[in-house]
Amino acid sequence: xxxxxxxxxxxxxxxxxxxxxxxxxxxxxxxxxxxxxxxxxxxxxxxxxxxxxxxxxxxxxxxxxxxxxxxxxxxxxxxxxxxxxxxxxxxxxxxxxxxxxxxxxxxxxxxxxxxxxxxxxxxxxxxxxxxxxxxxxxxxxxxxxxxxxxxxxxxxxxxxxxxxxxxxxxxxxxxxxxxxxxxxxxxxxxxxxxxxxxxxxxxxxxxxxxxxxxxxxxxxxxxxxxxxxxxxxxxxxxxxxxxxxxxxxxxxxxxxxxxxxxxxxxxxxxxxxxxxxxxxxxxxxxxxxxxxxxxxxxxxxxxx
Amino acid sequence: xxxxxxxxxxxxxxxxxxxxxxxxxxxxxxxxxxxxxxxxxxxxxxxxxxxxxxxxxxxxxxxxxxxxxxxxxxxxxxxxxxxxxxxxxxxxxxxxxxxxxxxxxxxxxxxxxxxxxxxxxxxxxxxxxxxxxxxxxxxxxxxxxxxxxxxxxxxxxxxxxxxxxxxxxxxxxxxxxxxxxxxxxxxxxxxxxxxxxxxxxxxxxxxxxxxxxxxxxxxxxxxxxxxxxxxxxxxxxxxxxxxxxxxxxxxxxxxxxxxxxxxxxxxxxxxxxxxxxxxxxxxxxxxxxxxxxxxxxxxxxxxx
Numbered sequence: 001x002x003x004x005x006x007x008x009x010x011x012x013x014x015x016x017x018x019x020x021x022x023x024x025x026x027x028x029x030x031x032x033x034x035x036x037x038x039x040x041x042x043x044x045x046x047x048x049x050x051x052x053x054x055x056x057x058x059x060x061x062x063x064x065x066x067x068x069x070x071x072x073x074x075x076x077x078x079x080x081x082x083x084x085x086x087x088x089x090x091x092x093x094x095x096x097x098x099x100x101x102x103x104x105x106x107x108x109x110x111x112x113x114x115x116x117x118x119x120x121x122x123x124x125x126x127x128x129x130x131x132x133x134x135x136x137x138x139x140x141x142x143x144x145x146x147x148x149x150x151x152x153x154x155x156x157x158x159x160x161x162x163x164x165x166x167x168x169x170x171x172x173x174x175x176x177x178x179x180x181x182x183x184x185x186x187x188x189x190x191x192x193x194x195x196x197x198x199x200x201x202x203x204x205x206x207x208x209x210x211x212x213x214x215x216x217x218x219x220x221x222x223x224x225x226x227x228x229x230x231x232x233x234x235x236x237x238x239x240x241x242x243x244x245x246x247x248x249x250x251x252x253x254x255x256x257x258x259x260x261x262x263x264x265x266x267x268x269x270x271x272x273x274x275x276x277x278x279x280x281x282x283x284x285x286x287x288x289x290x291x292x293x294x295x296x297x298x299x300x301x302x303x304x
Numbered sequence: 305x306x307x308x309x310x311x312x313x314x315x316x317x318x319x320x321x322x323x324x325x326x327x328x329x330x331x332x333x334x335x336x337x338x339x340x341x342x343x344x345x346x347x348x349x350x351x352x353x354x355x356x357x358x359x360x361x362x363x364x365x366x367x368x369x370x371x372x373x374x375x376x377x378x379x380x381x382x383x384x385x386x387x388x389x390x391x392x393x394x395x396x397x398x399x400x401x402x403x404x405x406x407x408x409x410x411x412x413x414x415x416x417x418x419x420x421x422x423x424x425x426x427x428x429x430x431x432x433x434x435x436x437x438x439x440x441x442x443x444x445x446x447x448x449x450x451x452x453x454x455x456x457x458x459x460x461x462x463x464x465x466x467x468x469x470x471x472x473x474x475x476x477x478x479x480x481x482x483x484x485x486x487x488x489x490x491x492x493x494x495x496x497x498x499x500x501x502x503x504x505x506x507x508x509x510x511x512x513x514x515x516x517x518x519x520x521x522x523x524x525x526x527x528x529x530x531x532x533x534x535x536x537x538x539x540x541x542x543x544x545x546x547x548x549x550x551x552x553x554x555x556x557x558x559x560x561x562x563x564x565x566x567x568x569x570x571x572x573x574x575x576x577x578x579x580x581x582x583x584x585x586x587x588x589x590x591x592x593x594x595x596x597x598x599x600x601x602x603x604x605x606x607x608x
Binding site (some may be wrong): 037039043044046053075095098099101104105106107109154155157158159162163226227288289293294 | 339341347348350399400403407408409410411415458459462466467507530531583590592593597598601
């Protein structure tokens with residue numbers, strides 16, 4: 001184990017981080033290039049707010065947790081500056097993408113740009129103690145909560161009333177935010193958020209019969225026998241269980257950690273491709289075909 | 305060639321069509337089941353309007369072109385009845401999907417349900433000469449034209465003004481509709497539609513330098529060096545060239561037919577997977593990665 005941790009640390013610090021430091025900074029327009037080929041050449045200049053937010057978070061977090069290197073902090077500030085200037089619409093919602101100069105391309109049609117922005121600015125506040133960043137993280141988080149009953153707003157294609165479902169992505173991301181935003185939110189809010197997230201993930205979206213986490217359930221938490229209701233995303237489950245383990249450590253709950261490990265292993269077994277190895281992207285709980293064409297792909301984030 | 309045509313005809317009439325006749329009819333709620341496994345068991349009961357419309361079209365067209373079998377016409381009427389009752393919202397736009405009983409699940413967020421509905425009812429009018437069906441096909445077609453400058457309405461996620469593109473799918477589907485709806489539309493409208501479609505496909509979306517058809521171009525027809533602008537869908541191109549060949553026959557334009565064959569062969573060569581064979585789903589004109597995760601899949605419709 002120790003051995004692996006050395007290999008990964010060395011690869012991260014000697015190879016991955018210097019690559020992004022050197023190649024992804026847009027010195028002309030601000031922000032980061034994120035569409036890079038293996039040599040670091042930019043093959044597209046669009047700026048996706050998920051990735052801008054995650055890169056701010058990454059460099060701020062390296063600074064916070066590993067070493068207070070000025071170049072890491074500067075790189076985080078470089079992206080945050082661009083995001084602050086161009087990233088939001090008039091209501092403070094984060095766009096999905098901008099062009100190279102920062103002009104909006106795709107509307108804020110869901111809340112995930114906001115989630116990654118909140119995490120980035122939260123980590124940057126921790127690094128700088130500049131209240132401006134806490135304020136952006138906080139107001140973004142409040143916006144997420146405001147939108148949580150219809151995260152897609154008027155972009156939502158679901159006809160209301162026929163089959164109202166709730167999606168796992170919201171409690172999942174809130175469980176992550178509840179740890180990441182601890183420095184900027186009130187303690188009572190964090191405590192409530194942690195409690196609610198654990199309940200939603202481990203009781204509501206957990207499917208007793210299969211021991212798996214479902215991607216969508218009826219509003220009362222029951223199983224919906226539909227394409228959406230039968231959908232299982234093993235990588236999502238494993239990621240959520242890692243958040244649950246973090247929360248277990250945070251609130252000192254050994255039983256939660258143990259249960260999370262069990263569910264993660266179960267998801268890994270269910271999602272494993274016995275023929276070609278790796279973890280499937282999407283599966284149907286009952287073994288039917290999924291609507292997702294990409295169901296059998298081996299996405300990098302699912303495997304990591 | 306003759307030999308293949310015999311094999312396909314036999315397979316279609318002795319195997320495929322009887323399978324759908326027997327297995328896809330929902331006798332309780334009307335309409336068709338379209339999520340069938342290889343044995344014909346229903347694994348999901350949702351009713352997608354694309355597929356309802358296409359099945360009405362298929363049985364009506366078999367009746368029109370091949371043989372006036374009553375069971376084919378009855379099957380087309382069975383689906384049309386369900387579509388007519390439940391398929392549209394108050395403005396006459398066709399929903400994307402309904403549940404088994406016909407209650408709306410997904411809103412009319414684009415015009416493709418409408419396209420396939422128009423084709424189905426157009427073919428059914430040809431089969432029955434019932435003006436009711438011509439009326440549905442016609443009003444649906446008018447709705448498509450009304451929505452053509454913003455086919456997705458308020459579901460459109462593109463921020464207006466930064467990078468306004470037009471999409472190949474509209475002229476492509478209009479070129480198909482211009483032939484399919486000939487029985488129900490005015491001759492002058494059809495002639496104009498044919499002229500416009502050929503111009504859009506063969507001049508505007510055709511990319512001189514590569515000899516390929518682009519999926520998206522700037523409003524003035526020029527190339528957009530972006531993920532959307534570089535996108536090539538070889539299967540789309542081949543399908544569009546088949547529509548162009550049909551139009552070439554219809555208006556007696558040998559040069560159009562020859563050019564369509566050349567472009568189709570070029571798309572086939574560009575899209576061919578030299579390692580594992582088959583046609584890729586999406587490619588980037590400049591060889592960069594695409595945003596579509598499913599880019600390297602070998603979809604059935606692309607191959608056929």
